[in-house]
Amino acid sequence: xxxxxxxxxxxxxxxxxxxxxxxxxxxxRRLLIGAALTFLILxxxxxxxxxxxxxxxxxxxxxxxxxxDPDTWAAIKLTLLIxxxxxxxxxxxxxxxxxxxxxxxxxxxxxLLTLVDLPFAVSPVISGLIYVLIFGRQGWLGDWLFxxxxxxxxxxxxxxxxxxxxxxxxxxxxxxxxxxxxxIVLATVFVTFPFVARELIPxxxxxxxxxxxxxxxxxxxxxxxxxxxxxxxxxxGLFYGVILCNARAMGEFGAxxxxxxxxxxxxNTLPLHIELLYQSPGxxxxxxxxxxxxxxxxxxxxxxxxxxxWRHGRAGRELA
Amino acid sequence: MSDTTVVIxxxxxxxxxxxxxxxxAAPIPTRRILPGFGLTLGYTVFYLGLIVLLPLSAAFxxxxxxxxxxxxxxxxxxxxxxxxxxxxxxxxxxxxxxTVFGLLVAWVLVRYDFPGRxxFDAMVDLPFALPTAVAxxxxxxxxxxxGWLGKLLxxxxxxxxxxxxxxxVALTFISLPFVVRTLQPVLEQLEPELEEAxxxxxxxxxxxxxxxxxxxxxxALLTGFALSFARALGEYGSVxxxxxxxxxxxxxxxxxxxxxxxxxxxPQATAIAVVMLAASFVILLAVxxxxxxARSRTGEGSAQN
Numbered sequence: 001x002x003x004x005x006x007x008x009x010x011x012x013x014x015x016x017x018x019x020x021x022x023x024x025x026x027x028x029r030r031l032l033i034g035a036a037l038t039f040l041i042l043x044x045x046x047x048x049x050x051x052x053x054x055x056x057x058x059x060x061x062x063x064x065x066x067x068x069d070p071d072t073w074a075a076i077k078l079t080l081l082i083x084x085x086x087x088x089x090x091x092x093x094x095x096x097x098x099x100x101x102x103x104x105x106x107x108x109x110x111x112l113l114t115l116v117d118l119p120f121a122v123s124p125v126i127s128g129l130i131y132v133l134i135f136g137r138q139g140w141l142g143d144w145l146f147x148x149x150x151x152x153x154x155x156x157x158x159x160x161x162x163x164x165x166x167x168x169x170x171x172x173x174x175x176x177x178x179x180x181x182x183x184i185v186l187a188t189v190f191v192t193f194p195f196v197a198r199e200l201i202p203x204x205x206x207x208x209x210x211x212x213x214x215x216x217x218x219x220x221x222x223x224x225x226x227x228x229x230x231x232x233x234x235x236x237g238l239f240y241g242v243i244l245c246n247a248r249a250m251g252e253f254g255a256x257x258x259x260x261x262x263x264x265x266x267x268n269t270l271p272l273h274i275e276l277l278y279q280s281p282g283x284x285x286x287x288x289x290x291x292x293x294x295x296x297x298x299x300x301x302x303x304x305x306x307x308x309x310w311r312h313g314r315a316g317r318e319l320a
Numbered sequence: 321m322s323d324t325t326v327v328i329x330x331x332x333x334x335x336x337x338x339x340x341x342x343x344x345a346a347p348i349p350t351r352r353i354l355p356g357f358g359l360t361l362g363y364t365v366f367y368l369g370l371i372v373l374l375p376l377s378a379a380f381x382x383x384x385x386x387x388x389x390x391x392x393x394x395x396x397x398x399x400x401x402x403x404x405x406x407x408x409x410x411x412x413x414x415x416x417x418x419t420v421f422g423l424l425v426a427w428v429l430v431r432y433d434f435p436g437r438x439x440f441d442a443m444v445d446l447p448f449a450l451p452t453a454v455a456x457x458x459x460x461x462x463x464x465x466x467g468w469l470g471k472l473l474x475x476x477x478x479x480x481x482x483x484x485x486x487x488x489v490a491l492t493f494i495s496l497p498f499v500v501r502t503l504q505p506v507l508e509q510l511e512p513e514l515e516e517a518x519x520x521x522x523x524x525x526x527x528x529x530x531x532x533x534x535x536x537x538x539x540a541l542l543t544g545f546a547l548s549f550a551r552a553l554g555e556y557g558s559v560x561x562x563x564x565x566x567x568x569x570x571x572x573x574x575x576x577x578x579x580x581x582x583x584x585x586x587p588q589a590t591a592i593a594v595v596m597l598a599a600s601f602v603i604l605l606a607v608x609x610x611x612x613x614a615r616s617r618t619g620e621g622s623a624q625n
Contacts, residue, residue, distance in 0.1 A: 022515055022525075023525075029432055032424065032427065033428050033432055033434050035424060036421075036425045036427075036428035036429075036440075037428075039424070039425065040425060040440055040443060042469070043421075043492070043493060044443050044444070044446050044447070044493075044496075045443065046462055046468065046469070047458040047459055047493065048458070050458050050461050050462050050467070051457075051458045051461075054461055093363070093364070096360045096367075097360070097364040097368075099356060099360045100360035100361045100364050101364070103357075104352060104357050104361075106357075106361070112364065112365075112368075114604070114608065115372065118376070118604075119372055121554075121600040121601065121603070121604045122376070122554065122597065122600060123554030123555070123556060123577075123596055123600070124554065124555075125554075125574040125575075125577050125581075125593075126379070126574075126593045126596060126597060128581075129379070129577065129581060129586075129590065129593055130376055130379050130593075131375055132581065132586065133375070133378040133379060133382050133586070134374075134375055134378050136586065139378075140378060186371075189371055190371055190372065193371060216353060221355070222355035222356050225354075225355075226356075250451070251450070251451025251452070251453070251454070252451070253452050253453040253557035254452070254556035254574065254578075257556075271451050271452075271454070272453075274453050274454065275561075278561070287457060288457065291453070291454040291458070294450070294451045294453075294454050295454055297449075298446065298450040298454075299449075301449045302442055302443075302446065302449050305442075305445065305449075306438075
């Protein structure tokens, strides 16, 4: 017995820095913090800083001129328009898909869940290409879109009402869907497809159905249950998904680049406009001026995201 | 599993203790109580099919029209092979670098307190939030010969912009958050008792990390690696600026596909795209298996969310 207790005390003396095994020594800790912060500053903060420094490198006048340029304005308006179409579509889908996947169990549920995530696994360039395969000249619908005997959709925007497409008879050129706004909308919808659904599904799974059952028992119908019980419970997660979806919709480059046609002032979104300015002689600072706008969007997105996390915990995680 | 009849989903909340008097929970009803299943499932499948599955299937159907020889000529020529080597090599290296630095960053952010911790934690999301084109021109401006970092590296004979190293840097940037954000919750949920037990039993800090902590975080580390790898493999926007896009030298596969589309060689572009899609699906499958493994290792409780 004495032997045992003596080994025990030896043991505890051996690890007497007992604390040592539970935490790193102060200098290791400082070294690790220093290394991590150096990495984050070099890798994340410097690229962000260089955008603003380059944007103002030729003075505030060049910066302002780049932003009030009509082509820049057209690009900003198009980017806002694309987001205003794509984000609501995917938000509606996200809520519907989350209701179906999180609230019920059914065969094929996990396959459906994987398929919803699929667009994240597809390269942006391929996301654009697949729409060329359908709507391009050699695509599935190409014969119909480019045959003068049939009407083809033509984008007129929202200036004339809520429906932005007309159907034209007679000869039409190649810019019906691909190289026009509808193609950009479709590609953007594809790349931002999973954002809202993926944010809501874990959250709604964690919340369970108890409150909905209670509402139904008390006589609410399905709609009332959704609007008065489910929606208030998921509103922050929903908002979180929407801002991430919006950031990607406004910033998407690869997929949009394939289907846009890069027509200045017409089918150039802000990220494409940045590329154009960056590659044209003499507009280097202008490219960074436009990039600073998208960087501000990214910063606002991150502030909102952190605000939600601070108020309500990381969506889904802390509820569980 | 009677999947069709189960209605009440497993709640993550602990089961309520039965009230005195022998009350038993109501039997699980045999039909769905919550309305809207058919409607939401129908819309989900319809929208998914229209936006995702139909266009994606177009890539496979289009490729099926090629003869075997045409397919091989499109996906296995010097340009394609060079692009695969760069894409897979740089993505693998970037994912590996992200795993090392991501572990360091996640560890520091979860375990230590220091001024500005919340700010740095928030900054980790930057590559997700920053549009890829902006990241591309920013990194190029930083690493070209006149850039803040390029200027320092040039005398050492290290060129980053317009070299494969630049591709690696861009891919490391855009896929960094995956490892950090996958690891953070796992590190936060680690039970201190594990480390305490190991410490009491006489393990050194290094042993505790290697023998106790590392095995627990390994599944998350691998998941983060796979997610980073998948993201890097498909990346286009940030790389196109910094790589220089020189065929056979600094051209990644998405750039090659883009070039083929630009030259109206749609069937060739589609064939290469199918190869890339197949690779992505394999990685996606690996991620799913990894997550299942992680769940089985950490028990249902902590990984249920």
